Amino acid sequence: MFETISRSLRTGVVTTNYPDAPAEVSSHARGKPQIDWANWKDARPAAAICPTGAIELRDESATRTATLDLGKCIFCGLCADVDPAIRMTNQCELAAGSRQSLRQTGQYRLNADGTQQQLLMAPATASAKDESLDAVGRQLHARIQSVLGRSLHIREVDAGSCNGCEVEIHGLNSPVYDIERFGIHFVASPRHADMLLVTGPVTRNMELALRKTYDATPDPRLVVAVGACGCSGGIFGQNYASCGAVDAVIPVDVYIPGCPPNPHALLHGILLAIGRLENGGARRGA
């Protein structure tokens, strides 16, 4: 017993200061792909090599609409290998309140050989009042206190995941990320939960269980879809055994891209969801 305690004391504090300090992510990490939209000459190789269809092209007569969907991206970086206009950054905090805000779309005039000539419409840049982490961090304490009595209870639901997301969600309970320092706690039953943290793709065999879990969660409740599969169905998409994205089955408040999202990205998304509760809650009542 003495040795157990003394070992803990010798270890000291290992918890990160995130979100007060930036995410501790290696410069080698593959996060959000950055596209140089103005100088993108030919999106076809990147679209062809993307295993999940996260880079999607629609050609109509002499124009091409190119979309990068972070909700589908598995951050493998294969596109950046074949396309000099794409660079992998290590930015991992990508959660957003709508599927649409995970998509970036540009429009090009095409040359006869299918290469891109001129950028007709650049993707919209994120608005200044975007739900940024700083804002969330500042408001977090007050919101948890006012809305959920200083404590948010999360029920995790694996609705079909490969368990990669679960490996990282476990990390939130580790002393390094220690999600309980925010008053956030994983609970055993949806009846005790304020939030469902759902990984996907939602399989046909889990569809009913997910609906029942959602119904068993008291209002006001939040749903966070985790990972490429939870956001969009990921590499599995929709098939005979998979319904695809979580929002194909239950309404979703926040989407956390990643394959899997790391604990920083998860924390960011969860905090984002709490920030949305007061506004988003109204939608629920309707």
Place this chain on the structure above:
Amino acid sequence: MNLVPGLQAVLDELTHHFGAQIEQVHAPRPNELYLHAKAEVAGALCSTFYKKHHGRLAGVFAEDARAGQKVFFVYYLYALDAMHAFVLVRVPIPADKPELPSLTDAIPAVNWQEREIQDWFGIRLVGHPNPRRCALHDDWPEVYPLRKDFDLRAKLPPFTGERHKFREVEGEGVFQVPVGPVHAGIIEPGHFLFSVAGEPVLYLQLRMFYVHKGTEKLFESLPIPHGVRLAESISGDSSFAHATAFCHAVERAAEVEPPPRARALRTLCLELERLYNHIADIGAICTDVAFVTAHMHAMRFKERILRVNELLTGNRLLRGMACLGGVRFDFNGDQLRALGQLADELEREFGDLVELTRSNSGLRDRLEGTGVLTPKVAGDLGVVGIAGRASGFDHDLRRDFPHDFYDQVQFTVPVFTEGDVQHRFDVRRDEVFQSIAILRQVIGKLPAGPISVPVGEVPPDRVALGYVEGWRGEIFHWIHTAPGNRLSRCKVKDPSLQNWPALSEAILGNIIPDFPVVNKSFNLSYSGTDR
């Protein structure tokens, strides 16, 4: 092709005994033999392998070849561990009379795999002791998803079939306790129905396949290189092991050999995957018997490893690292130093953790004699990997069928015989130290040179077997190539599929409160099982 000596003798004997009923097709490697046999002799062949050659049936799977050859094929993968060889026997099943004589009565280890064939291909099992649905739930319509005339993207109507009927367990004071599919912890979904009298468990019924997502069918629709990414999503905690097994299969079909440095880097990644999972499991076993402090230390080490994974490969779960013909990213001097440092730190700190667990008598009290899987039962069920080695099955593909760089490093395979939670804990503990030693050896003799070779378009109609000893146990990928750099079949076998039924045996007579720790000591993948 010259076969390894033992295998040649086996072939001679089979030819002598079965004559024209079997036919040698080819031997792509000295220790891999492909045979075609008549369906009538499948059972006799099986008993020959088991009784005379210490073989075991490592996998049974099917393929729809009705378009070309008017039959289904069923494949039996025998591992002859003592002579380090595989024999793959193919038997035809007529399309107009799709029936398969079941081997489950003799070899309980293939129970679920045979039922999977029945569910997915509509090949009726004859003589199976429990031929109920398994891989498709009872309420599914009559569909056979792995038949070629079934569309992957078919939208099935809402399921209105009958609900699963569990077996009744009756008696005075007997209760049934249903658990799942949504569990209390952060784990994958499955349903457990306990029948208990007081606290002791009389019977445990498992119902899996909640996370079946059409993975094997999906492989058939993807270009082969995309298959690597899908393989990473078969079981997230074994991303690299599955992707590597898939790459092995494709490389063999394409007759491409990855360069030495690629094989060494793969080995480093496989060991890193083993390390973070073993250490996390050791922590989780401790927390399930209320020794939370040990769990916290273990989670700290796991995080440390995941960050090194990210430094080395750009992803914490090693995703994106695997590729056909080698690996995608080389490690530079700084990265290798960081890896060496990790090895030193883990040896010291994990050593301290082991001491903490050793000195805790309460922990030993809860782990020893809990969840016993006897060597006899483990053998009957074909239990592999950690759970197999804790129940006396001295087997590890890294040693017995060396892949990647494992023939260049020295390590021992820990084997225990009690088959209780303590011994599954001990296997992991010893393997952690072995993995650290392997990391150091590989770093020490890391070959120079390229990290991949181009694979190009894989010729059609080739078959190949890929295998890797993942941290949980042996992983097999068997592929059949199709024109246009595609696959007409990809069979995936995760060790979890083999090991799940053992949980029902190990829990008997234990109390429900010990179920979490017994379950965690196996730590099987639901997704790897259900695919």
